[in-house]
Amino acid sequence: MPKQLLVRDVPDDIVGWIASEKTERRLSQNEVILDALVRACGKKNVTLPLQFPTNPPADTFLPPFSFIDLFAGIGGFRSALSKLNGNCVFSCEWDEHSQKTYKAWYGEKPVGDIKDVKLKDIPRHDILAAGFPCQPFSIAGVSKRQSLGMAHGFECATQGNLFFQLATIIAAKRPPVLFLENVKNLKSHDKGRTWEVIEKTLDDLDYWIFPQVIDAAGWVPQHRERVYIVCFDKKVAFRQKPNFVFPERPEGPRPRLADILEENPDPKYTLTPHLWSYLQKYAEGHRLKGNGFGFGLVDVEGVSRTLSARYYKDGSEILIPQGPNRPPRRLTPRECAKLMGFVDERHQNIVVSDTQAYRQFGNAVCPPVVEAVGREISKVLAAKLMENGCLLKKTGTEK
Numbered sequence: 094m095p096k097q098l099l100v101r102d103v104p105d106d107i108v109g110w111i112a113s114e115k116t117e118r119r120l121s122q123n124e125v126i127l128d129a130l131v132r133a134c135g136k137k138n139v140t141l142p143l144q145f146p147t148n149p150p151a152d153t154f155l156p157p158f159s160f161i162d163l164f165a166g167i168g169g170f171r172s173a174l175s176k177l178n179g180n181c182v183f184s185c186e187w188d189e190h191s192q193k194t195y196k197a198w199y200g201e202k203p204v205g206d207i208k209d210v211k212l213k214d215i216p217r218h219d220i221l222a223a224g225f226p227c228q229p230f231s232i233a234g235v236s237k238r239q240s241l242g243m244a245h246g247f248e249c250a251t252q253g254n255l256f257f258q259l260a261t262i263i264a265a266k267r268p269p270v271l272f273l274e275n276v277k278n279l280k281s282h283d284k285g286r287t288w289e290v291i292e293k294t295l296d297d298l299d300y301w302i303f304p305q306v307i308d309a310a311g312w313v314p315q316h317r318e319r320v321y322i323v324c325f326d327k328k329v330a331f332r333q334k335p336n337f338v339f340p341e342r343p344e345g346p347r348p349r350l351a352d353i354l355e356e357n358p359d360p361k362y363t364l365t366p367h368l369w370s371y372l373q374k375y376a377e378g379h380r381l382k383g384n385g386f387g388f389g390l391v392d393v394e395g396v397s398r399t400l401s402a403r404y405y406k407d408g409s410e411i412l413i414p415q416g417p418n419r420p421p422r423r424l425t426p427r428e429c430a431k432l433m434g435f436v437d438e439r440h441q442n443i444v445v446s447d448t449q450a451y452r453q454f455g456n457a458v459c460p461p462v463v464e465a466v467g468r469e470i471s472k473v474l475a476a477k478l479m480e481n482g483c484l485l486k487k488t489g490t491e492k
């Protein structure tokens with residue numbers, strides 16, 4: 094389907110005129126617009142390449158859309174949305190190591206600090222995708238900051254305010270759809286106040302808001318609970334609340350860790366006997382004090398704990414047993430890629446150090462979950478296109 098169908102910058106009076114023409118002349122919206130364009134350019138027999146399928150199957154039809162990838166990391170959103178007919182028109186990520194991976198995988202170096210991006214440099218887009226930084230909202234981030242007597246959440250000038258950078262972009266560009274991701278505790282952070290501010294901001298911006306915690310374990314062999322927030326522009330494209338539902342986990346057998354393990358991993362990933370005995374003693378000390386700390390020796394027939402950005406330190410949260418006579422090993426970076434659902438050929442091309450690779454995967458969003466949620470967004474877009482022939486967008490709001 095050609096891009097021409099995505100008509101934008103339409104003032105309210107013209108939207109009203111299209112609606113009345115549709116009713117009075119019993120035409121589809123496409124026909125009204127096409128007729129107006131043909132008359133405007135003074136040609137009688139012009140046909141625009143509007144090959145909108147007459148009865149596309151709603152469940153499988155993937156309308157093309159443009160998106161921007163903010164706080165892009167290594168492109169978990171990009172990887173997934175590109176598979177759904179999405180075209181990335183802008184990316185932003187300030188970490189030079191992540192930029193290196195992103196360039197190697199998608200052929201484009203994202204622009205740097207989002208605070209330096211000028212609104213006019215962000216092209217129009219249908220979906221704004223962003224896994225905004227989780228440090229001020231995560232339990233680890235909060236307790237560390239609190240113990241250091243630092244502000245957190247929205248009081249934190251360096252990280253918390255990044256949500257307001259997003260809000261500024263949203264207000265200026267009014268993308269029809271927002272697709273956000275964050276840590277699970279976003280909703281409970283700071284006694285719920287953080288989520289209250291985010292929700293209120295999105296509501297004030299006039300978006301329908303659908304938040305849901307999803308565990309990636311349905312798609313990859315890893316427990317990874319994250320909140321996904323999908324929003325639809327109330328003002329113009331979605332005046333009625335869209336019929337959006339989050340995906341169920343796929344049917345069939347659950348993913349197993351064993352399926353992503355390498356046969357002969359480099360011995361450098363095996364813990365030294367010294368580190369292994371230290372971890373065991375440390376865990377035992379905590380157990381005796383009644384604390385919860387423990388290393389995560391995994392059952393390879395099941396799923397692992399959450400891969401964190403700190404995995405490079407000792408790898409203790411996910412350790413692969415290697416029999417009684419050998420210390421366990423940590424996952425290799427390529428296994429981490431698969432654990433996160435980065436399973437395309439390009440994702441096996443790791444162009445940064447192990448430390449950076451672990452950090453990047455631990456920070457990323459799981460592409461298969463994004464793809465599953467994205468498919469549900471596509472259904473809403475497809476239904477909207479079938480109803481209207483286009484996603485209408487008001488004029489005058491965009492800078």
Ligand SMILES: C[S@@+](CC[C@H](N)C(=O)[O-])C[C@H]1O[C@@H](n2cnc3c(N)ncnc32)[C@H](O)[C@@H]1O
Nearest residue numbers: 164165166167169186187188206207224457458
């Ligand atoms: C939670 S991670 C998002 C990861 C991403 N969704 C992925 O799949 O890899 C947040 C990212 O925001 C980036 N970031 C933080 N502050 C930034 C800023 N001011 N400008 C641009 N990027 C920033 C961090 O470097 C980090 O990669």
